[in-house]
Amino acid sequence: MTGLDAFALYTGLNGLLLIALAYNVIRHRQRSKIGIGTGNDAELERACRVHGNAVEYVPVALVIIGALAMTSAPVLVVHGVGILLTVGRALHAWGLSSSAGTTPGRFIGTLLTWISIVAGSGFLIWTAVS
Template sequence: MFLTTALYAALAALIILALAANVVRLRLRHGVSLGDGGRGELNRAIRAHGNAVEYTPVILILMALLEGNNGNHLALHLYGCLLVGGRLAHAWGLMGGPVRARQLGIIANWVALLAGAIHLLVLVFA
């Protein structure tokens, strides 16, 4: 069973759903069906959602492969926290919060990607 990965997949799915709903809300508010209509607020919401969709699956795949290969349980929680915290921080920073939040969010996800990839390679070649 992949309960650790499942936990973070569920949390990430809720974040992605909230980001998608925000895009729809802004599209309705501004009457924009496709693209961003030149609206910076909508462009940022689209990118926050898109960025989450781009990074989340790869990190979750790494986590599932690690969990399936008996990867360190504490490390899995660390990668999951970096994923969820990073996605929240990045979205907040992109949609009006401090730029530093966006920067820390993407760094958190890069750390999860790099550490997860190295961890998996170590398990594969051990």
Template structure:
């Protein structure tokens, strides 16, 4: 069973829905059917949600592969918690920075990329070791 990955997949799903809800709330309040309605804040909200949908699947897939190949629960929790923290930091940073530079955006992205790269290397090493 992949219970650790299941935990972080659930947390990521909740975050993804929360980010989507911010976009939907804006669209309803401004009667915008699609897109951002040329509103800068909603462009940022749309981008924050899109960015999460771009990175979450790969991170979770790599985590699942690592878990199924025997990576210890402690490492999975460290990497999973870091990834969720990075995604939260990115979302808040991009929003607070109004789409520009903000330390939260930078560090959130850096953490997310680092977790993905670490998991990728772990998976590659495990695959080569099994061959």
């Protein structure tokens, strides 16, 4: 598997995750009959934040993974960043979906997501200046 293949894999997996989270928002909207906003519905608000949080982090992380692949980073680096991102986003979605408070999934998911972005960014900067 090449770096570009790995990039394609994590782009596809995270794309499916975003669609699943968007579907969850739609499901809550239909149940509560709220077409726009959240109407003070706590479950809908949480579903929107789970989706919104993924939308805030996934695109920049995928740009980083794509840049790693295009700069011929070792495939293991691309996989490492991709796995951290994907597992992190799944854990975060699960944790925040289950509770608006602090949960292990939410904490570990955020941590893994941040590590993926920092590690990928650091590798890109190191590659650019060396």
